[in-house]
Amino acid sequence: MTDPARVDVHQHLIPPERSRAMADRATALGWPAPAWDKPSAIAMMDRRSIATGVLSYPAPLAAPDDPAGARAGARSVNEYTAELVKDRPDRFGHFAMVDFPYDTARTALHMALNGVPSRYPRIKVILPHAGGFLPYAAHRFAIAAHLHPGTTPESLLTELRRFYFDTAISAGPAALPSLLAFAAPGHVLYGSDFPMLPEEWGTGFDTGLDEYPHWEDGQLHAAVNRGNAELLIPRLTQT
Template structure:
């Protein structure tokens, strides 16, 4: 069960290609047939699709609403036709809170999306911004799953290093910290927040970050903070996926930090080149220190608990041969 897989509607292919070029990344290509072929090769039963690029320019909220609706309706049709192979996290046009609320309601109620996706910063505004509180309250009331996908942070990127390699996990870490300092995970405990790529640098440095609880800036008027232990507990409220992150240093750090039931498999297809993705799959499967049943939970069981609909369809023939995923 792949909670981190992307869709590129034909109408958005040029925009995604341009975005990839701008951040120094290979241009991804996507179509339904290639996605299913990839899943068959890699023993993935179901992939939850999301659109993980900016929807429009910062000064065009109307366009962002239109693109979000178009992308979500395209993806919902894919799921309708192949509910056994695809799920759907709906795109929301932040920082337009009213637009995001309207699109979340439409996607969850009318399109039957399995959750929503937001970028780690909305044109420079991080997700702990108080202006976004109405959205979190609504998603919490719905017990929604929210994929917090990284994007490029504000400012100058690391020179000569493609943004997805360094700046994206950095931005995941920044927004998770901002949300935690602002008390979002603590206030909205029914909302399930998923951090891609093993949470960026969060598991490795969590105990360092927890010292923010001892600083005056670590408290807000509506959430007065607590101890470093409380801060760690709040960081552990996130879910974490394994996309692009099953390396020999990252995986032990994630497993040492995250609760076992909060780690999920992710492929990041088609954004990660195929040979890279299969290499990380192999590293995940061959990690020598799995406790009994835990690899199965990461590969499938935890996602079925997070999104029960994913477990209602029969497995693929490839999965019968390799039942872990």
């Protein structure tokens, strides 16, 4: 049974002034051009039992050699999103935009090898798309600890398990068991990747979550779909 109050920690928005550039970027990659506006986002959320979407902008804001443009773009997107959240705090949250694109698994491994998660425990990092290749290959990556003085495979795995993971495009029958076998309890959160993933494509992953046969009692509805996000973002806690 679908949870009627999901918190979606991997949902995007596209401000109107950036819609053409985003469509052109998608077309160049052979991907469907994403369409976004507030009413259609809320309608999608209602259809998919999402109470609140935590929004972020899904693409680089400027060329790599244009830091000033990236800063200006980030400010513009953040101000637009802040107004949207102020208008509908019941339906939207907001991750502030910084212009820092990265490869998920590579960056997470680099951070873990350098002890970043344990040195800065108040910084909570959510890795998108179930951490990419990371959960599947974590024990293989742990071998790299032997090449890093002062690090052991066990300590590296502990660092990697400090990350959080969302389920966007990752609730398939192969990826989901790997994620759940690796992630620490309480560290898996629901994500849709709307509108970058068209709704008609994403609902299959929702079904994969709902129909996965090996959930422990309360693990999906009380934790993955909502409770784990509430612990990270207390404002979203239901009273």
